[in-house]
Amino acid sequence: MDGEQTIRLEVPVLTRVEGEGALDLNIKDKKIESLALRIYEPPRYFEKFLEGRSVDELPEMVARICGICPVAYQMSAVLAVESLFEGEVTPWVAQMRRLFYCGEWIQSHSLHIHLLAAPDFLGHPHAISMASEYPDEVRRGLRLQGLGNQIIALLGGRSVHPVGARVGGFHRAPSKSEVAQLLVEAKSAVVDAEALLRWLVTIELPQEEQNFVSVALSEPDAYPVMGRQIVSDNGLDLPIEQFEQRFEELQVPHSTAFHALLDGEPYLVGPLARLNINNNKLHSKVKVLCGELGVRFPSRNMFDSIVARGVELLQMIRESVVLLEQYQRPSQPWSEFSPKAGVAFGATCAPRGMLWHRYQLDAEGKIQSAQIVPPTSQNQARIEADLYYSLNQFGLDRSQEAIKLHGEQVIRNYDPCISCATHFLDLRMKQV
Amino acid sequence: MSRPTVAIHKFSSCDGCQLAFLNMGEGLIELAARVEIIHFAEAGMVDPDTTVDIAFIEGSVTTAEDELRIQQIRAHSGLLITIGACATSGGIQALRNLQEEDWCSSLYATPDTIASLATSRAITEYVDVDLELWGCPVRSEQLLAVLSDLLHGVMPGKLSGVMQEPLCQSCKRNQQVCTLVSLGKPCLGPVTRGGCGAICPRLGRDCYGCSGPLKKPNSESIERCFEGLGLLPEEISRRFKMIHSIHYQGEQ
Numbered sequence: 001m002d003g004e005q006t007i008r009l010e011v012p013v014l015t016r017v018e019g020e021g022a023l024d025l026n027i028k029d030k031k032i033e034s035l036a037l038r039i040y041e042p043p044r045y046f047e048k049f050l051e052g053r054s055v056d057e058l059p060e061m062v063a064r065i066c067g068i069c070p071v072a073y074q075m076s077a078v079l080a081v082e083s084l085f086e087g088e089v090t091p092w093v094a095q096m097r098r099l100f101y102c103g104e105w106i107q108s109h110s111l112h113i114h115l116l117a118a119p120d121f122l123g124h125p126h127a128i129s130m131a132s133e134y135p136d137e138v139r140r141g142l143r144l145q146g147l148g149n150q151i152i153a154l155l156g157g158r159s160v161h162p163v164g165a166r167v168g169g170f171h172r173a174p175s176k177s178e179v180a181q182l183l184v185e186a187k188s189a190v191v192d193a194e195a196l197l198r199w200l201v202t203i204e205l206p207q208e209e210q211n212f213v214s215v216a217l218s219e220p221d222a223y224p225v226m227g228r229q230i231v232s233d234n235g236l237d238l239p240i241e242q243f244e245q246r247f248e249e250l251q252v253p254h255s256t257a258f259h260a261l262l263d264g265e266p267y268l269v270g271p272l273a274r275l276n277i278n279n280n281k282l283h284s285k286v287k288v289l290c291g292e293l294g295v296r297f298p299s300r301n302m303f304d305s306i307v308a309r310g311v312e313l314l315q316m317i318r319e320s321v322v323l324l325e326q327y328q329r330p331s332q333p334w335s336e337f338s339p340k341a342g343v344a345f346g347a348t349c350a351p352r353g354m355l356w357h358r359y360q361l362d363a364e365g366k367i368q369s370a371q372i373v374p375p376t377s378q379n380q381a382r383i384e385a386d387l388y389y390s391l392n393q394f395g396l397d398r399s400q401e402a403i404k405l406h407g408e409q410v411i412r413n414y415d416p417c418i419s420c421a422t423h424f425l426d427l428r429m430k431q432v
Numbered sequence: 433m434s435r436p437t438v439a440i441h442k443f444s445s446c447d448g449c450q451l452a453f454l455n456m457g458e459g460l461i462e463l464a465a466r467v468e469i470i471h472f473a474e475a476g477m478v479d480p481d482t483t484v485d486i487a488f489i490e491g492s493v494t495t496a497e498d499e500l501r502i503q504q505i506r507a508h509s510g511l512l513i514t515i516g517a518c519a520t521s522g523g524i525q526a527l528r529n530l531q532e533e534d535w536c537s538s539l540y541a542t543p544d545t546i547a548s549l550a551t552s553r554a555i556t557e558y559v560d561v562d563l564e565l566w567g568c569p570v571r572s573e574q575l576l577a578v579l580s581d582l583l584h585g586v587m588p589g590k591l592s593g594v595m596q597e598p599l600c601q602s603c604k605r606n607q608q609v610c611t612l613v614s615l616g617k618p619c620l621g622p623v624t625r626g627g628c629g630a631i632c633p634r635l636g637r638d639c640y641g642c643s644g645p646l647k648k649p650n651s652e653s654i655e656r657c658f659e660g661l662g663l664l665p666e667e668i669s670r671r672f673k674m675i676h677s678i679h680y681q682g683e684q
Contacts, residue, residue, distance in 0.1 A: 053670065158628075164635055
């Protein structure tokens with residue numbers, strides 16, 4: 001009464017995200033009374049059924065957590081095991097893992113830019129509709145996505161749940177002729193990826209500065225893909241083994257995925273966070289193009305995430321070209337590792353952010369307990385903080401439809417992978 | 433059939449089988465011109481309740497809400513086609529069906545807020561399924577073959593021929609060195625559906641059965657074979673209980 005107005009907005013199924021989530025929003029008198037990114041995708045209990053399995057089964061099993069980023073899961077897992085066991089990977093394996101990972105970023109970023117995020121900014125409900133107005137752009141995006149898939153398949157046999165990775169390296173080294181064929185495509189993709197970035201900067205994005213902490217892994221002389229240090233733009237520099245000292249996971253009633261906090265506060269992982277911290281580590285030609293286009297990082301605008309994905313996509317294609325050009329077939333594509341009991345930690349940068357694994361292993365290399373912290377659960381608290389801020393900036397007196405669309409756009413900036421996020425349980429309460 | 437209507441529904445899964453649509457490349461645009469996609473949330477189309485000619489189901493049933501939802505989908509779908517391991521057999525998350533402990537209540541601090549059944553079950557355990565497409569993940573080629581048949585007015589076979597024969601046949605046609613006999617690795621090829629192109633043996637490794645068990649797998653024989661390779665009973669059991677935990681064992 002008295003002009004008091006309550007708006008209850010439910011978005012029961014968030015579209016163009018991976019997995020099942022919803023947004024619940026109550027607005028009273030132009031103030032947000034409650035807001036929840038509700039994640040209802042049921043848990044799949046991976047951490048539980050990994051117990052008793054051999055580390056040799058890990059790459060196959062953890063891949064099934066996520067069809068969009070199986071490489072990330074496989075790499076975090078094998079790096080964890082190798083950091084504990086006795087043995088050493090060859091430089092060839094390290095290079096090929098980077099190439100494998102390049103493929104996943106190319107595939108995932110391209111999929112997100114074209115099929116999930118861009119329709120929002122171009123006034124289309126989905127990419128199929130967008131393709132009628134932007135046929136060349138959508139086709140170029142699908143080609144880039146296809147290249148990413150081919151790179152994964154070169155080493156993994158297929159792109160979804162690839163079968164090539166193992167502790168110590170890869171099951172098989174590709175032949176030089178297979179590599180030569182892919183190199184031709186990768187080189188022509190540089191042109192496509194540059195054109196993509198030029199196109200992305202022409203898209204009008206909301207301008208909205210926010211304060212948040214960016215978190216990513218760090219590699220000494222490379223753009224971060226795999227690494228042993230966690231860094232932030234707020235001075236954090238933490239070995240991955242000490243993750244639990246500063247990061248904390250909490251169960252909240254409206255989500256089957258845990259919320260993660262750094263020193264009690266929300267934080268950001270993903271392309272924008274990586275680029276905010278590591279923009280000086282980009283390939284020189286990527287830097288030149290960014291300069292020419294006026295693309296500047298760090299950025300405090302979450303809507304720049306789509307541009308950040310474009311920059312990373314070009315970076316990964318350039319890196320792929322170099323790795324494919326330098327390719328030599330090794331005599332042995334893996335090295336032996338001998339088991340050792342203890343706690344193993346591994347972390348890598350999945351396309352949508354840091355993915356941290358911890359395994360307790362016995363002397364035979366069997367898993368006694370597992371803990372996996374995926375990027376989307378880390379971003380959940382940040383997404384809610386962002387929604388709260390961004391919807392207020394946007395204007396709570398706008399139409400329900402406009403508020404709904406804006407809320408969805410905010411959420412899609414994070415490329416949430418809800419399938420990943422809900423497959424985990426906090427095992428700290430049961431660790432002995 | 434003129435421009436059939438299609439829905440793609442997700443249940444408990446990794447989303448990887450939906451990628452068999454999203455990874456079609458330019459074929460995806462062509463597909464969208466030949467069929468009318470009514471519901472596909474990940475791609476941005478949301479209309480789960482409209483009647484469609486063909487419904488593709490990814491994922492397994494793991495909540496009480498899922499149990500109702502699959503009935504509703506069945507009621508307003510012409511053909512219902514399950515895609516991938518989770519939908520056809522319960523998937524890797526069906527490993528929970530094998531143990532007594534309730535993982536949800538033993539692990540979540542407030543399990544009451546988590547809607548989850550104690551089991552993960554295949555779609556066929558709840559409703560009639562017209563066609564099963566096996567694989568973890570299902571491949572774009574499998575979907576295209578089915579859609580192509582339907583667009584030409586042909587009812588697709590219950591299973592394509594290659595998926596009814598053991599994976600070994602693919603290896604023989606590829607002239608692949610046998611990972612089981614020649615390399616001595618515990619390969620599940622003899623009891624696993626073919627059709628994936630035998631990608632694991634092509635990489636020199638043993639098949640781990642992601643395309644699912646044959647209709648009548650001779651699992652006892654392969655178990656003896658694995659024993660001969662020196663695998664312990666517990667290792668053999670793990671071999672059979674992974675992607676398709678509930679369908680493989682010889683004792684069933």
